Amino acid sequence: MPDIVLATFNARYEHASIGLRCLMANLGGLAPRAAMLEFNLELRTPEAAEAILVLKPRIVGLGVYVWNARESAMLAAELKRLSPGTVIVLGGPEISHETETQPVFQDADYVIKGEGELAFAKLCGELLAGNPPAGKIISGPAPDLAALELPYGLYTQDDLANRVLYTEASRGCPFGCEFCLSSLDKAVRYFPAEKLLAAWEKLLERGALRFKFTDRSFNLDIARASAVLNFFLERYKPGMFLHFEMVPDRFPEELFAPLKKFPAGSLQLEVGVQTFNEAAAARIGRRQDGAAAERNILRLRKETSAYIHADLIAGLPGEDLASFAAGFDRLAALGPQEIQVGILKRLRGAPIARHTVEWKMVYSPAPPYELRQNAQLDFFTMQRLRRFARYWDLVANSGLFPEASALICAGPSPFNSFMAFSDWLYARAGRTYALSRASLREALAAYLTEALKRPAGETAAVVERDALHAHRAAPGAKRQARRGNEAK
Secondary structure (H helix, E strand, O other), X not given: OOOEEEEEEEOOOOEOOHHHHHHXXXXXXXXXXXXXXXXXXXXXXXXXXHHHHOOOOOEEEEEOOHHHHHHHHHHHHHHHHHXXXXXXXXXXXXXXXXXXXXXXXXXXXXXXXXXXHHHHHHHHHHHXXXXXXXXXXXXXXXXXXXXXXXXXXXXXXXXXXXXXXXXXXXXXXXXXOOOOHHHHOOOOEEOOXXXXXXXXXXXXXXXXXXXXXXXXXXXXXXXXXXXXXXXXXXXXXXXXXXXEEEOOOOOOHHHHHHHOOOOOOOEEEEEEEEOOOHHHHHHOOOOOOHHHHHHHHHHHHHHOOOEEEEEEXXXXXXXXXXXXXXXXXXXXXXXOOEEEEXXXXXXXXXXXXXXXXXXXXXXXXXXXXXXXXXXXXXXXHHHHHHHHHHHHHHHHHOOOOHHHHHHHOOOOOHHHHHHHHHHHHHHHHOOOOOOOHHHHHXXXXXXXXXXXXXXXXXXXXXXXXXXXXXXXXXXXXXXXXXXXXXXX
């Protein structure tokens, strides 16, 4: 039986936790005395507790993130009720900020704030040796990445066959976007290139094909980014899929060269535009050349086969509905395959909180802490935007209804056109969940004929072609990556 159990809730089975593997890889001599357990959010608390307690561990380490905060709190409380003597150690971004205000803090014996590889190993050694530290909160220092053991050997064959493998070439971000926790870490640290390439080589030799890089600004160092892209290009085989998060206004020629060589379906680039409103961007500390971002996205669409996932955030302080709509239309004109509309969140510890009073920002108190209203966007407008985002995801981003989506968004403002459909669909369905593909197809046909006054015969042909498209389309890299985005 292991003395140490590392556990977390993943958003989906397809997500393999890199955090647990980093902790396990750096336990040193304690690694043979440890086990990892990964749960899905659908798993009930008693079953998760049973899976842990049947192993009779002395220490349980739980990774707490914004997407699993509720489940983690319930599990920690259950473990304490059932096995008071088991030492519970919490770590992760969610518990690293506003730590003592969270109810789950009461059920923890220790909390590690910050990067936990070295701190967790040291704590476990002390506990198992009978020398527990006096303080409950432990600050994990930012480790020398060159000294860390890489976690990639802990991916199993099942992981390689069925999951997107998370990897990182760097930590930190030099930008100060106040909605993001990465803004707290101004220095960018890089893993040694030789160690990374050797680890990825071994994964590829074992049959790994799907990689999602967690770097917040992968293309910050152009030379390193180009080297990584060329590494995978040289080893490309059918089925390979790579996901990178890139700064949209930094794509010089030396980066375009390898990007152009990737075949369709193999590369997804997440470009976080977030806003085209210069005043709003400056207000939240976001440095971005909007014109350069436009040029680069347009060029990526024209000259590469990469799938472009572009992000916008609704609810930034000082940006009203008209400005957001204009930004959406400006982005839509560039033709990215996917526009992810996110609602502003006040993540624990994120500097965006400083605008709360001046801009009358009201957030949900429960994860993921989404904005409910502010000085420019009242509650009802935010609800409309939330529904817009959900329906846009189901209809446009899904790729299941390409012709119907194009007809709905026709006109000078795709945003206003789709908002009209969103309002109509909510009035008809009364919900944003439990909408089957068949019910959406029926609703689209009704909207095209009733609201847009398109001929019934033409509409029937459009719906039929979309249905055939959805039936024939094999699950692609895009769908895999979009599921991966939910774990961010």
